[in-house]
Amino acid sequence: MNVHFLGTAAFEGIPSLFCQCDTCKQAQARGGKNIRTRTSVMIDGELKIDFPPDTCHHAIRDNIDMDKVKDLIFTHSHSDHLYAEDMLIRMAGYAKSGDHPIHVYGHDLPIRSCIEKLGMQQDKYRFHIIKPFEPVQTQTATIVPLVADHDMTETCLVYHIEKDGKTIFYGHDSGWFPEQTWQWLKGKKLDLAILECTTGKLGGRSNHMNADCVLETKEWLLANEIMNPGGKFVVTHFSHNAHLLHEDLTEIFEPHGITVAYDGMKIEL
Ligand SMILES: [Zn+2]
Ligand SMILES: [Zn+2]
Ligand SMILES: [Zn+2]
Incomplete structure (x- = not known):
């Protein structure tokens, strides 16, 4: 399975629009892995998670044929x-x-948002409202929506995705997961856990994760024997407001065996 990180920033992007902070200036000057667009992941070129405003840029930058996408899954309705x-x-x-x-596929708010903008459009898009903990067989994978701790006004989802014998936990946007999600994960096996670290060394464990919360989540997954041998951990969805460049993030996470995602990164499972 090929997992392609199209974008790895939170809402503001890095460097952020309008921002004069040192992190954004440094990111602009250094370029490369410091340049981050809004978060999305593509699996095997046919299963895409979220559709951020940078999708046109992702397709051009990484030479992606978006018309090959068969399934599009939404985590929640925030504009990033x-x-x-x-x-x-x-x-x-x-x-x-x-x-x-x-x-x-998505919970009611993202699907309603799509239908408001596109109409029902049955010939180009087929919409499915999904519910937490109810497995869905899509054209490309078996997905199970799990609940996130992110926005109390919306049912935000994280996902368990099983495709071609490999399993992924797709864990953003969320703080420390609600108890039902932890309970559901018990007894499962993962080849890859994708977590978020929006707030870096700041913030806490509500709505988004900081670095300590990511490390604690990793320990929980290992302690409960949920990772398959060789199972990988990746962090993504970073904000300039955490004031960490790519090398600062790798300093925090690499000693713990966690890969810091960057735009365009591909991993094979
Ligand atoms: Zn977000
Ligand atoms: Zn900034
Ligand atoms: Zn969000």
């Missing part, structure tokens, strides 16, 4: 994860796209 306006480009008159509908 869902920019339905650009999904409209798949319609006749804007693009000469394929005939197959892309199947779109």
Whole structure:
């Protein structure tokens, strides 16, 4: 399985629009892995998680054929994860796209947001409202939506994804997971855990994770024997407000065997 990190920033991007902070200036000057766009992941070129406003840039930068996407899964409706306006480009008159509908999965708010912008559009998109802890067989994978701790006004989801015999836990945006999610994970086996570290050494364990919370989550997954041998840990979804450059993040996480994601990073499972 190929896991391609298209974007690795929180809402603001790094360097952030308008920002004059030292972190953004340093990121701009150093470039490379310090340049981060809004978070999304592509699996095997056919299963995409979230549709941020940087999707056009991701496709151009990494030479991706977005029309090969079969399934699109939404974590929640925040604008760094869902920019339905650009999904409209798949319609006749804007693009000469394929005939197959892309199947779109999410809780009610993201799906309603898509339908408000796109109409029902059954020929180009097929919408599915999913519920926490109810497994869904998509065209490409078996997904189980789990609950996040992120925004009390919305049912935000994280995911267990099983595809071609490999399993991923997709864990953002969220703070320390609600008890039902931990309980559901018990007895499962993972090849990859993708966690978030929006707040770096600041913040805490509500709504988003800081570094200590990520380390604690890793320890919990190991202590409960949830990781398969060789199972990998990746952190993503970083904010400039944590004031950590890529090398600062690797200093924190690499000694713990956790890979710091960067835009364009690919890992094979
Ligand atoms: Zn986010
Ligand atoms: Zn900044
Ligand atoms: Zn969010």
